[in-house]
Amino acid sequence: MxxxxxxxxxxxxxxxxxxxxxxxxxxxxxxxxxxxxxxxxxxxxxxxxxxxxxxxxxxxxxxxxxxxxxxxxxxxxxxxxxxxxxxxxxxxxxxxxxxxxxxxxxxxxxxxxxxxxxxxxxxxxxxxxxxxxxxxxxxxxxxxxxxxxxxxxxxxxxxxxxxxxxxxxxxxxxxxxxxxxxxxxxNITDYSSPAGGCLFTDKFFASRLRDLLDFKSDIDQIDIYLLSIGRHYRISNKVKVIISKNELEGIELSKYRDRADLFIEADFKGPVIFVSGEVDDHKELPIILKIMSRYGKPDKLNKKVYIKKNNSVIKEIEAFEPIEDFALSVMRI
Ligand code: SF4
Missing domain, CATH: 3.40.50.620 (HUPs)
Structure with missing residues (x-):
């Protein structure tokens, strides 16, 4: 042939x-x-x-x-x-x-x-x-x-x-x-299991995708890729956050920071937070800052949180008390 x-x-x-x-x-x-x-x-x-x-x-x-x-x-x-x-x-x-x-x-x-x-x-x-x-x-x-x-x-x-x-x-x-x-x-020894690598068949990824489709109409490839990184919490109908779980995820989320409505970092050891949606300073922002303290480790000397937009710091705030796990768990996507 x-x-x-x-x-x-x-x-x-x-x-x-x-x-x-x-x-x-x-x-x-x-x-x-x-x-x-x-x-x-x-x-x-x-x-x-x-x-x-x-x-x-x-x-x-x-x-x-x-x-x-x-x-x-x-x-x-x-x-x-x-x-x-x-x-x-x-x-x-x-x-x-x-x-x-x-x-x-x-x-x-x-x-x-x-x-x-x-x-x-x-x-x-x-x-x-x-x-x-x-x-x-x-x-x-x-x-x-x-x-x-x-x-x-x-x-x-x-x-x-x-x-x-x-x-x-x-x-x-x-x-x-x-x-x-x-x-x-x-002599074929290296192969994937059927549908093994497809995240659309994963129930945790699927609930994140469902949430994305429910709350955002103009989604693109990066929106879908970001579903695979970090912890995801829906704070309100308008606001969702992604929290990095480790340094590598922090670096990866930082690559896409221009797409975030707010990007939050701290001067203590902790995650970065990628925020999508319009954040109210009195409603969603305090919750986000409590999440930052839940996953970060503010101490007496280092406890500043920097709220950034388009790569510039727009606010500098003292760290909040960590959120209770129960309150956090109900927001988890
Ligand atoms: S959705 Fe995933 S599991 Fe289904 S056919 Fe496509 S790649 Fe395969």
């Missing part, structure tokens, strides 16, 4: 690694298409991604695609709904495949492959859903599932002889035995 070119949707999970390997074994010129979800740092070095390392073990080159505004549109209101948390799996799959299809066209490839297995996932990998995803993504006849291909209708590249159907597989169901055996055969 020397003249065949394909794109494989690559997550770093075992199924996508095996799908890629099965096609590589036919001599197909294959490139991985890896979608980077918006909760990853916007300035991430793609060479340091786990998926990049995992692709290297099978000699697969990756093209990285950052999911931004159009993905966020889906996240806000997925036509096929959410899974158990805030994971819009069916629409997410359709989105990934559509983007992979655009990439396929741009490099003149013949098909897009995925690591989907018939019957493996209750939501997105039932046969009829898989057909629906193929139709919705506009890739009818060119969406290949090498691990289950023999259980599905032949695709155009198979009919045209660009992919050898006899060398494709017929795996189905939720069991992982066949995949584990194949992994051993191909």
């Amino acid at each position: 020397k003249n065949t070119r394909g794109v494989v949707l690559f997550s770093g999970g075992l199924d996508s690694l095996l799908a890629a390997k099965v096609l590589q074994e036919q001599g197909i010129d294959l490139i991985g298409f890896h979608c980077i979800l918006p909760f990853f740092p916007p300035d991430i070095n793609t060479e340091e991604l786990t998926a990049t390392r995992q692709a290297k073990q099978i000699g697969l080159k990756l093209h990285h695609y950052f999911c931004k505004a159009d993905y966020i549109g889906i996240l806000k209101d997925p036509p096929h709904g959410y899974g158990s948390h805030m994971n819009p799996c069916i629409d997410c799959k359709i989105f990934f495949i559509k983007k992979a299809a655009e990439f396929m066209e741009s490099i003149g490839a013949d098909f897009v492959a995925t690591g989907e297995v018939v019957g493996q996932r209750p939501m997105s990998q039932q046969k009829n859903t898989m057909r629906h995803i193929e139709k919705e993504s506009g890739l009818e006849g060119k969406l290949l599932r090498p691990l289950s291909a023999k259980l599905l209708s032949p695709t155009i590249p198979e009919l045209e002889g660009k992919v050898d159907r006899t060398k494709l597989l017929s795996i189905s169901g939720r069991g992982r035995k066949q995949q584990m055996e194949l992994a051993a055969k191909y």
Whole structure:
């Protein structure tokens, strides 16, 4: 299959690694298409991604695609709904495949492959859903599932002889035995667990995302990324704060301080506080300062708190008494 070119949707999970390997074994010129979800740092070095390392073990080159505004549109209101948390799996799959299809066209490839297995996932990998995803993504006849291909209708590249159907597989169901055996055969040892890295399936992240969607309409990738950092408290309908948990998170939040309505630091050992929303000096500000003292350690000598806006100190205040844990816990997102 020397003249065949394909794109494989690559997550770093075992199924996508095996799908890629099965096609590589036919001599197909294959490139991985890896979608980077918006909760990853916007300035991430793609060479340091786990998926990049995992692709290297099978000699697969990756093209990285950052999911931004159009993905966020889906996240806000997925036509096929959410899974158990805030994971819009069916629409997410359709989105990934559509983007992979655009990439396929741009490099003149013949098909897009995925690591989907018939019957493996209750939501997105039932046969009829898989057909629906193929139709919705506009890739009818060119969406290949090498691990289950023999259980599905032949695709155009198979009919045209660009992919050898006899060398494709017929795996189905939720069991992982066949995949584990194949992994051993191909010496694949480094892979992610299914949906393991997706924060939309995490219930704590999901409640932060729900809160963000409820209180902010014009959200972007950085808003979503910031959900993964620090402790989050909703002080009122107007005001939310993010408190860094350690020095590294403080540095990370500082990178985005220009987006904060207020950015609060102290002259004692403690967190930084990223504030979103219009803060009333008598209502929300005292609560925020009490939170600062709860996580910081003001002492007799050092107890000043600096309220900053646009990188300038607009107020300097004595530290407050720490907030009670019970009062704090009801505000936690
Ligand atoms: S688990 Fe996450 S990445 Fe995977 S399909 Fe669902 S939403 Fe998309």
